[in-house]
Amino acid sequence: MRKIEHIGIAVKDLAAANDNYAKLFNAEPYKQERVESEGVNTSFFMIGDSKIELLEASNENSAIAKYIEKRGEGIHHIAYDVEDIVAERNRLIAEGFQAIGDIKHGADHKLVCFFHPKSANGVLVELCQERSE
Ligand code: ZN
Numbered sequence: 336m337r338k339i340e341h342i343g344i345a346v347k348d349l350a351a352a353n354d355n356y357a358k359l360f361n362a363e364p365y366k367q368e369r370v371e372s373e374g375v376n377t378s379f380f381m382i383g384d385s386k387i388e389l390l391e392a393s394n395e396n397s398a399i400a401k402y403i404e405k406r407g408e409g410i411h412h413i414a415y416d417v418e419d420i421v422a423e424r425n426r427l428i429a430e431g432f433q434a435i436g437d438i439k440h441g442a443d444h445k446l447v448c449f450f451h452p453k454s455a456n457g458v459l460v461e462l463c464q465e466r467s468e
Contacts, residue, residue, distance in 0.1 A: 336423065340416040340445075340463050341379070341386035345402050345409060349376050349391035356380055356389060364389075368442045375399050377442045388414070388442070412449070414461035420446050423462055432460075440466070 346352035349367075357363050357380075364378035374397030380387045390411060392400035402411060417423040420438055428434055433451040441447030441463060450460040 336415040336417055336462075338416050339385070340414040340461075341388045341443075342410060343388045343390055343412040343414060343459075343461070345399050345411040346389050346391050347403060347408055349378060349389060352389050352391070353378050356387065360387075366443060369393060370442045372439055373398070373441070375442075379443055386443075410458075412459035412461045414447070414463050417462045417464050420448060420462050420464035424448050427454075427462075 344352075353364055353367075360380050360382055362380060362382070364380050367376070367378040369376050371393075374392060374394045376391045376393050378389045380389075390399050392403070394400070399411070424434060424438060427450060432454040435449040435451055438446055438448045441461075444466050445463040446466055447461055447463045450462075452459045454460070
């Protein structure tokens with residue numbers, strides 16, 4: 336893993352959260368994107384080299400809807416930038432980390448995969464690799 340790529344925050348209302356975070360950062364989101372496969376609407380803010388992703392459920396079966404129902408709004412995951420997502424995913428599985436699903440296309444032009452919070456002391460882990468195409 337090379338660095339933290341972004342931190343994901345689960346929000347109830349993306350438009351309201353965008354306004355709030357725009358005030359916090361004194362900057363607008365540089366990107367908003369719906370990820371159909373994950374049932375989320377996302378927006379991204381850049382602060383220096385760091386990114387914050389806000390995630391809102393786009394349907395009631397979304398993992399974000401379930402997360403907010405259970406735990407309320409808050410930090411949902413930490414995403415790590417990797418050079419080779421296949422190799423890194425296999426390495427973590429071999430180390431006993433519990434993968435959630437397969438590698439897929441995520442937001443912000445990335446290949447992504449996830450590891451269960453139980454595997455990482457209560458924090459959902461996302462790996463992401465920049466897509467080359
Ligand atoms: Zn993310």
